[in-house]
Amino acid sequence: MRTQVAIIGAGPAGLMLSHLLARDGIMSIVLESRTRQAIEETIRAGVLEQGTVDLLHELKLADRMEQIGERHGGIEFRFRGRGHRIPMRDLTGGNEVMIYAQHEVIKDLVAARVQQGGEIVFGVSDVQLHDLDTDRPRVSFRRSPEAPTEFIACDFIAGCDGFHGPSRSSIPENVRTEYHKTFPMGWLGILVEAPPSSEELIYCNHDRGFALVSTRSPEVQRMYIQVDAQDDIANWPDERIWSELRSRLATEDGWAPIEGPIIQKSIVGMRSFVCSPMQYGRLFLAGDAAHIVPPTGAKGLNLAVSDARVLAAAIGEFYQDSRTDLLARYSQICLRRVWKAERFSNFMTQLLHRFPEHSAFDREIQLAELDYMTSSVHGLSTIAENYVGLPIEWGT
Ligand code: FAD
Ligand code: DHB
Numbered sequence: 001m002r003t004q005v006a007i008i009g010a011g012p013a014g015l016m017l018s019h020l021l022a023r024d025g026i027m028s029i030v031l032e033s034r035t036r037q038a039i040e041e042t043i044r045a046g047v048l049e050q051g052t053v054d055l056l057h058e059l060k061l062a063d064r065m066e067q068i069g070e071r072h073g074g075i076e077f078r079f080r081g082r083g084h085r086i087p088m089r090d091l092t093g094g095n096e097v098m099i100y101a102q103h104e105v106i107k108d109l110v111a112a113r114v115q116q117g118g119e120i121v122f123g124v125s126d127v128q129l130h131d132l133d134t135d136r137p138r139v140s141f142r143r144s145p146e147a148p149t150e151f152i153a154c155d156f157i158a159g160c161d162g163f164h165g166p167s168r169s170s171i172p173e174n175v176r177t178e179y180h181k182t183f184p185m186g187w188l189g190i191l192v193e194a195p196p197s198s199e200e201l202i203y204c205n206h207d208r209g210f211a212l213v214s215t216r217s218p219e220v221q222r223m224y225i226q227v228d229a230q231d232d233i234a235n236w237p238d239e240r241i242w243s244e245l246r247s248r249l250a251t252e253d254g255w256a257p258i259e260g261p262i263i264q265k266s267i268v269g270m271r272s273f274v275c276s277p278m279q280y281g282r283l284f285l286a287g288d289a290a291h292i293v294p295p296t297g298a299k300g301l302n303l304a305v306s307d308a309r310v311l312a313a314a315i316g317e318f319y320q321d322s323r324t325d326l327l328a329r330y331s332q333i334c335l336r337r338v339w340k341a342e343r344f345s346n347f348m349t350q351l352l353h354r355f356p357e358h359s360a361f362d363r364e365i366q367l368a369e370l371d372y373m374t375s376s377v378h379g380l381s382t383i384a385e386n387y388v389g390l391p392i393e394w395g396t
Contacts, residue, residue, distance in 0.1 A: 003029045006139045006154040008167055010120055013287030013304035014160030015109035019059050020312030030120040031141050040107050046214055047298035048098040049389030052305045061108050069100030077374050078204040081252045084374035091384035101216055102301050129170040133281035159285040167289050171280040183270040184356055186229040192221045194260030203352055206248035210353045226353050229269050238262045270294040272342055277331035284311050284330055291338050297345035306392055307334050336393055344386040
């Protein structure tokens, strides 16, 4: 097989890249280890930045998002039993976020690619990368564990295979630096059959730990609570989850979440991770393959999309003008935005969670920081600007 760009992974990064390349007339093949059904059913993120929303419009992939998604112009921070609204739309000259589940984005991107005749091979195994430091790299794979090995010859390989995929480790250890931070807490996330408890997302700091109220539709809600990173979901019967949500989210004026049957629950760990550089020879990493953020800033999916944008522009420039300037600067352009998202996600995580090592002094400082951030126009603006999404900076 031969193509221009071999894309490993059909997550937001890989699928968005295949669409952006197709728009410029550049061929790609996407290799995905899971089934189409599995990727369309995995419950993950839910917040799309303004730039992600705009890009989906530009690519004419926004119809279902506009039907099912919800635009939010503000979020609430809740602490000491009181809510404080952050009016993002007003503070950013009209920017908003869209609450639209990641697996719905995946469904839209896959359906449109398949309809356009784009090639996505699902259920592949044994994906390996070869000849990265030549201008004819190759990817080998099997269509099933028993099938023979096939090769794709290409000009570029996009490693969009998430944190555990094989791409990153194909960059020799002596040319990459990895930055890690693991948090001592995890998020227990639930999907609930109930009407929305709130018109906007609520990020809540409480003595018992963080809680988040989000939404999926008028009928299904998404909520999270901070738990220990090592905790087991078996320790969390539904009533215990509701009891924590009620305690943490309670306000002076008697607010309580609307309860209903819990239809899905799981615990995810929280880490920060950056691999630098994000490229080696003809291999370019995008999304979780190169970086992870803790979910508090709602940035993971959005970073995957902005990497795909930069990579598509760089590859587009190569084919159109035979230039490699943007390709050479790919990592540098992406990492500038990645580190700012790491910074914001770290800041939100520190601001909103309870940390086992915090002293009474640290706790008061955290509450004072929340008070400052929600009462100063500068504090409010900095949160708003980062939450709706920073621009990509293309210059040097
Ligand atoms: P992925 O979505 O991980 O896609 C990578 C794809 O590559 C996958 O489909 C995988 O099957 C495929 N792949 C892996 N290995 C191979 C291989 N060997 N061969 C072929 N294909 C391969 N972010 C938020 O902002 N908010 C959240 O609430 C949130 N919750 C999350 C919950 C979980 C459990 C996880 C894992 C992540 C969560 N994230 C969240 C992060 C967000 O979902 C990711 O940042 C986003 O999915 C990154 O997109 P991606 O395309 O880079 O990677
Ligand atoms: C959701 C996830 C996040 O990580 C976040 O910060 C806000 C909302 C969600 O799944 O809806």
